[in-house]
Amino acid sequence: xxxxxxxxxxxxxxxxxxxxxxxxxxxxxxxxxxxxxxxxxxxxxxxxxxxxxxxxxxxxxxxxxxxxxxxxxxxxxxxxxxxxxxxxxxxxxxxxxxxxxxxxxxxxxxxxxxxxxxxxxxxxxxxxxxxxxxxxxxxxxxxxxxxxxxxxxxxxxxxxxxxxxxxxxxxxxxxxxxxxxxxxxxxxxxxxxxxxxxxxxxxxxxxxxxxxxxxxxxxxxxxxxxxxxxxxxxxxxxxxxxxxxxxxxxxxxxxxxxxxxxxxxxxxxxxxxxxxxxxxxxxxxxxxxxxxxxxxxxxxxxxxxxxxxxxxxxxxxxxxxxxxxxxxxxxxxxxxxxxxx
Numbered sequence: 047x048x049x050x051x052x053x054x055x056x057x058x059x060x061x062x063x064x065x066x067x068x069x070x071x072x073x074x075x076x077x078x079x080x081x082x083x084x085x086x087x088x089x090x091x092x093x094x095x096x097x098x099x100x101x102x103x104x105x106x107x108x109x110x111x112x113x114x115x116x117x118x119x120x121x122x123x124x125x126x127x128x129x130x131x132x133x134x135x136x137x138x139x140x141x142x143x144x145x146x147x148x149x150x151x152x153x154x155x156x157x158x159x160x161x162x163x164x165x166x167x168x169x170x171x172x173x174x175x176x177x178x179x180x181x182x183x184x185x186x187x188x189x190x191x192x193x194x195x196x197x198x199x200x201x202x203x204x205x206x207x208x209x210x211x212x213x214x215x216x217x218x219x220x221x222x223x224x225x226x227x228x229x230x231x232x233x234x235x236x237x238x239x240x241x242x243x244x245x246x247x248x249x250x251x252x253x254x255x256x257x258x259x260x261x262x263x264x265x266x267x268x269x270x271x272x273x274x275x276x277x278x279x280x281x282x283x284x285x286x287x288x289x290x291x292x293x294x295x296x297x298x299x300x301x302x303x304x305x306x307x308x309x310x311x312x313x314x315x316x317x318x319x320x321x322x323x324x325x326x327x328x329x330x331x332x333x334x335x336x337x338x339x340x341x342x343x344x345x346x347x348x349x350x351x352x353x354x355x356x357x358x359x360x361x362x363x364x365x366x367x368x369x370x371x372x373x374x375x376x377x378x379x380x381x382x383x384x385x386x387x
Contacts, residue, residue, distance in 0.1 A: 253292050304323075
């Protein structure tokens, strides 16, 4: 929500978001005073005057926006107020951000910082494991050629097999840091259909995968294979969590696409974004790991590597997007957001 405001509180301009939130027409808003829309108008007025007179170049504070009777939503709306100078004297730019939206942005930034720190830790750890692992495997192969006892040969084969297994794990840990990008035009519904066919091939009976597509979504530039892998990892986790329901014949995954408007990802605002939901009716993500599901090696399933969601998040972030999760028993919804041109 943005407004150009004079020091007396009168508005020269208000955007459509402001009109929507207050439930007033632009004409009536331009006739009124910005200060009257707040529960503490004196604080807003003093700040506007101080910024306009160059006492501060910018000022930030929290306030309560008062909605008129009949407006959509609650009577009071907590907002983060940002007052900035303009080139015009006695005029400032006032931006309002809903506290809930600000909290979401802060959460996204923390998640990006945490993901970056975690990736650095995992990459360094993987390199430290990878170097001696080759030596262990090579030594086991040399030892196998020297021993004649069949029992001892079985032991060396165990060492080689486990070294190979660890090597594959390390390669998966390092995979997101490599840059195999094959950038081209991506149709999100081709991605969804590919994932749907792969999941149904593995779970041919007892599982329904419903489509709910917005066919107006345009193509965008990206790495098709990475996005297939990201969506597949999430959908495969959902299918595995649905195993009891698959046996009962009432397991369901929904692939839903929509266009989101005026989306902030990180610190950047995008006019349009792809919104892809992978939704299932399984038992839900365990509460004990709900805040850590995108961390490496965190899994809610016995035998899980805990890398599927980490890789999915990394691939989506490389497309300047993000993944969000809301989960409760009977309804788990992973939402992928990716900017659109």
